Amino acid sequence: MTLNRRIGKSVFISLMGLILNACSISYSFTGTNINYDLIQTFSVENFFNDSGGGPANMEQLFTESLKEFYQRNTQLELVRNNGHLQFSGSINRYTITPQATVTSPDPNLPDRAGQMRLTISVEVDYENTVEDEYSLKKSFSFFKDYDPRTTSILQVESQLIEEIFDQILQDIFTATVANW
Numbered sequence: 001m002t003l004n005r006r007i008g009k010s011v012f013i014s015l016m017g018l019i020l021n022a023c024s025i026s027y028s029f030t031g032t033n034i035n036y037d038l039i040q041t042f043s044v045e046n047f048f049n050d051s052g053g054g055p056a057n058m059e060q061l062f063t064e065s066l067k068e069f070y071q072r073n074t075q076l077e078l079v080r081n082n083g084h085l086q087f088s089g090s091i092n093r094y095t096i097t098p099q100a101t102v103t104s105p106d107p108n109l110p111d112r113a114g115q116m117r118l119t120i121s122v123e124v125d126y127e128n129t130v131e132d133e134y135s136l137k138k139s140f141s142f143f144k145d146y147d148p149r150t151t152s153i154l155q156v157e158s159q160l161i162e163e164i165f166d167q168i169l170q171d172i173f174t175a176t177v178a179n180w
Contacts, residue, residue, distance in 0.1 A: 032074055032177045038130045042076045043083030047122070053094035054120075055157065062091060062122065062165055069169045074177065085176070086127040092139070093121035096153060099145060116153070119143040120164045126176045138175060142167040 044067050049059040066087060067078055076085065095118070102114035121141035128134040144160040146153070 034074060034076070034177050035130075036075055039084040039128075040077060041079045041083040042070055042074075042085040042087070043079050043081055044070075045086075045088040047088070048090040049094075050090045050092050051094035051120075053096075054091070054161070058094070058161065059091055061161070065165050065169060066172070069173060070177075073173065082129075084128070084130050086129065087124060089122060089124040091120065092123045093119060093141065095119050102149070113148055115145050116148045117143050117145050118153070118157070118160045118164065120161065120168070122168055122172075124172055126172075128176075134176070136175065140168045140171045140175075142171070 044063060047059045047063045047066070070076060070085075071078055076083075097117050097119070098113035098115070099117045100113070100115040119141060120143070121139050123137070123139045125137045126135060142164045144163050146156050146160065
């Protein structure tokens with residue numbers, strides 16, 4: 001009887017182990033759904049500034065920020081060319097537009113812009129060479145406002161570009177490897 005109980009307990013423990021192993025759940029703290037057994041590398045071609053505006057180093061800043069973002073948030077290795085995931089594209093919009101007017105108290109002076117908006121759009125061509133159905137070509141855009149009455153674009157441009165790029169990079173990440 002004792003031998004039968006031991007065998008029964010062993011069989012029960014073995015079955016529970018198999019059941020728990022079959023029902024495993026995979027969690028990712030970065031929100032990616034990358035199969036690292038199949039996808040190990042990514043490559044980023046230099047993005048170009050086709051917008052006609054912005055600082056001279058803007059395309060380099062975006063390209064390097066994209067590389068750093070994926071290195072920081074995935075386990076993928078950056079390679080020079082032909083990564084499993086490939087990024088290319090261009091900055092195709094850089095505009096500063098008035099958003100709100102302020103009426104001048106002096107009737108001889110014209111109304112002024114009370115708020116200006118910097119908008120940047122980036123066209124991204126993403127190729128997943130392993131799982132082609134996830135490849136995409138899409139434009140990502142974001143904006144930030146500033147008050148031209150208290151500051152000039154030259155004073156805030158680099159900060160605004162960084163904040164806009166941060167949001168665009170998050171949107172690209174979500175659209176490519178998070179698939180939300």
